[in-house]
Amino acid sequence: MNQMPLVHIDLVAGRTPEQLKGLVKDVTAAIAKNAVVPEERVHIVLNEMQPDHYSVGGVLKSDQ
DSSP states (O other), X not given: OOXXXXXXXXXXXXXXXXXXXXXXXHHHHHHHHHHTXXXXXXXXXXXXXXXXXXXXXXXXXXGO
């Protein structure tokens, strides 16, 4: 079986490269364990949004 889990993560921009590396490492390990696939098969796409391109309750994150 040729499985390739593909994970999309949307976040508001502002995290350090070290934080993003930790995030993808931890998510990769969790997906590999629970989907029973090698870590090398896990693909992750990070979509970083600018704070003025995301809102909650009608208020832009850049205005909070």
